[in-house]
Amino acid sequence: MTDFIPKDPDFRARVEEDFAKQNLMQTIGAELALIEPGRAEIVMAKRDDLCQQHGFLHAGITTTLADTAAGYAAFSLMPKGAEVLSTEFKINLLNPAEGKRFSARAEVLKSGRTLSVVRSDVWAEDETGRWSMIASMLASMICLMPK
Amino acid sequence: MTDFIPKDPDFRARVEEDFAKQNLMQTIGAELALIEPGRAEIVMAKRDDLCQQHGFLHAGITTTLADTAAGYAAFSLMPKGAEVLSTEFKINLLNPAEGKRFSARAEVLKSGRTLSVVRSDVWAEDETGRWSMIASMLASMICLMPK
Amino acid sequence: MTDFIPKDPDFRARVEEDFAKQNLMQTIGAELALIEPGRAEIVMAKRDDLCQQHGFLHAGITTTLADTAAGYAAFSLMPKGAEVLSTEFKINLLNPAEGKRFSARAEVLKSGRTLSVVRSDVWAEDETGRWSMIASMLASMICLMPK
Amino acid sequence: MTDFIPKDPDFRARVEEDFAKQNLMQTIGAELALIEPGRAEIVMAKRDDLCQQHGFLHAGITTTLADTAAGYAAFSLMPKGAEVLSTEFKINLLNPAEGKRFSARAEVLKSGRTLSVVRSDVWAEDETGRWSMIASMLASMICLMPK
Numbered sequence: 001m002t003d004f005i006p007k008d009p010d011f012r013a014r015v016e017e018d019f020a021k022q023n024l025m026q027t028i029g030a031e032l033a034l035i036e037p038g039r040a041e042i043v044m045a046k047r048d049d050l051c052q053q054h055g056f057l058h059a060g061i062t063t064t065l066a067d068t069a070a071g072y073a074a075f076s077l078m079p080k081g082a083e084v085l086s087t088e089f090k091i092n093l094l095n096p097a098e099g100k101r102f103s104a105r106a107e108v109l110k111s112g113r114t115l116s117v118v119r120s121d122v123w124a125e126d127e128t129g130r131w132s133m134i135a136s137m138l139a140s141m142i143c144l145m146p147k
Numbered sequence: 148m149t150d151f152i153p154k155d156p157d158f159r160a161r162v163e164e165d166f167a168k169q170n171l172m173q174t175i176g177a178e179l180a181l182i183e184p185g186r187a188e189i190v191m192a193k194r195d196d197l198c199q200q201h202g203f204l205h206a207g208i209t210t211t212l213a214d215t216a217a218g219y220a221a222f223s224l225m226p227k228g229a230e231v232l233s234t235e236f237k238i239n240l241l242n243p244a245e246g247k248r249f250s251a252r253a254e255v256l257k258s259g260r261t262l263s264v265v266r267s268d269v270w271a272e273d274e275t276g277r278w279s280m281i282a283s284m285l286a287s288m289i290c291l292m293p294k
Numbered sequence: 295m296t297d298f299i300p301k302d303p304d305f306r307a308r309v310e311e312d313f314a315k316q317n318l319m320q321t322i323g324a325e326l327a328l329i330e331p332g333r334a335e336i337v338m339a340k341r342d343d344l345c346q347q348h349g350f351l352h353a354g355i356t357t358t359l360a361d362t363a364a365g366y367a368a369f370s371l372m373p374k375g376a377e378v379l380s381t382e383f384k385i386n387l388l389n390p391a392e393g394k395r396f397s398a399r400a401e402v403l404k405s406g407r408t409l410s411v412v413r414s415d416v417w418a419e420d421e422t423g424r425w426s427m428i429a430s431m432l433a434s435m436i437c438l439m440p441k
Numbered sequence: 442m443t444d445f446i447p448k449d450p451d452f453r454a455r456v457e458e459d460f461a462k463q464n465l466m467q468t469i470g471a472e473l474a475l476i477e478p479g480r481a482e483i484v485m486a487k488r489d490d491l492c493q494q495h496g497f498l499h500a501g502i503t504t505t506l507a508d509t510a511a512g513y514a515a516f517s518l519m520p521k522g523a524e525v526l527s528t529e530f531k532i533n534l535l536n537p538a539e540g541k542r543f544s545a546r547a548e549v550l551k552s553g554r555t556l557s558v559v560r561s562d563v564w565a566e567d568e569t570g571r572w573s574m575i576a577s578m579l580a581s582m583i584c585l586m587p588k
Contacts, residue, residue, distance in 0.1 A: 021200040053168040059233045060211025067206050086206045090237035090384040092411045092432050094404040110388040117386045138386050138432050237531040239558045239579050241551040257535040264533045285579050315494040347462040353508050353527045358501025380500045384531035
């Protein structure tokens with residue numbers, strides 16, 4: 001949508017280092033697939049231990065992927081030394097989260113000094129390799145600078 | 148807020164059976180602490196493997212608890228044979244998710260034939276046993292009846 | 295995003311007739327600028343009597359435009375005889391609502407039998423004719439069929 | 442829920458002065474009915490020119506009331522000189538907005554230095570004087586201090 005200029009040219013290293021500290025990402029087997037200025041993608045293979053009662057990926061895990069991608073999309077544009085925290089998000093679940101692989105793809109709509117707004121969509125890959133969108137999130141991320 | 152009359156007198160058994168099938172609840176060590184007509188509570192002890200980069204519970208797990216409690220609060224009022232699915236939710240994260248234990252407490256605001264709207268707040272217990280609210284969710288749940 | 299096939303070939307006449315019955319649209323001077331299968335646009339000139347305390351368009355009016363465009367985008371795909379109602383929406387206000395004209399542009403993400411999910415962005419036109427996005431909404435619309 | 446101590450003892454005068462500058466409030470005939478630390482209520486009589494196609498209050502006006510009450514609930518706790526802006530909100534519409542009078546009642550859940558989170562419910566009064574809840578909002582408000 002927009003071309004963003006990162007404030008920190010080393011944003012990729014900073015995002016990767018931060019991602020590696022997120023224990024939950026390892027617990028659920030999620031990986032950072034893409035990081036560009038204002039954009040991020042997180043991917044994860046389906047796992048039965050992350051499903052709900054009908055065998056679909058639990059909405060909480062779909063949300064985890066979308067929120068994490070949204071956070072790094074915003075973080076990529078923040079200055080060195082900043083920390084990012086989600087302040088709120090809303091997700092619409094469009095279709096049951098069925099598939100062998102899931103991907104959350106986030107792009108920043110607005111990168112403010114304090115608040116960023118990010119759109120983050122989750123896609124599922126079926127057995128034939130076809131991807132379809134299963135959820136859409138709008139999230140607010142806050143930039144915290146150490147005192 | 149309102150006194151709800153459950154359509155299915157055996158709603159507790161139905162909820163407990165459904166909860167037991169949610170693999171993710173076992174994966175994260177969450178338990179159903181309360182189920183009343185239109186109300187539910189889910190509790191979980193803090194675990195480092197479910198945290199984000201600053202050592203707080205990941206917002207995706209906070210959301211998982213709130214969503215699951217909201218789903219069962221709505222499900223408790225649905226007729227026998229129904230299935231419940233989240234169609235959307237929004238959560239505001241009020242404070243960092245620090246604590247030794249977390250509890251999501253949901254209550255139905257509106258129980259419609261097709262859609263239910265549920266408020267679900269997440270609380271954290273600190274080392275001294277004091278609880279404080281860390282997040283608030285508004286969720287929509289859909290009632291699906293088998294054909 | 296997707297090409298939608300309308301269930302009712304006369305959807306345009308149905309949408310225009312419905313729009314004409316919305317008193318609020320006349321009250322605020324809003325017009326239906328575009329209606330295509332799964333897409334709608336509503337436009338409105340700035341008016342001081344619809345502003346908030348800083349002279350920006352009130353967030354409630356920005357929301358009115360986004361919600362109305364979202365409703366007609368969903369309605370365009372519903373069968374003859376259906377009625378549409380908003381069940382929920384969330385809007386992120388990206389920038390102050392300054393401008394001489396405002397436009398809400400909605401597109402359906404998912405058109406279900408009961409529920410539709412719609413993305414609706416609001417744009418503002420400045421004095422030089424340049425448009426920029428000031429808000430983004432995700433909305434759920436329900437399709438009601440007469441008994 | 443919580444007892445809030447206002448930072449500015451003259452918060453009532455500040456809120457009333459600000460409310461009087463909101464043109465839209467006069468346009469729709471809304472009044473500030475209550476302002477307490479962290480709480481606000483806005484009331485409005487039904488008017489046909491603010492309705493949608495089925496004769497219910499337009500969801501955008503319901504939202505306008507809820508957002509405005511939420512803004513003043515947050516503003517009541519902000520320091521002298523601050524300005525308040527909505528950054529996002531989500532509303533669930535529980536029941537058709539029928540009634541002779543409407544009231545939005547907001548209470549702050551979290552009053553932060555930069556961001557406040559507010560719950561704002563809208564109620565409708567029927568012909569017999571009975572009030573029922575028709576909508577529930579969760580909103581974020583930002584505190585802006587002049588440089």
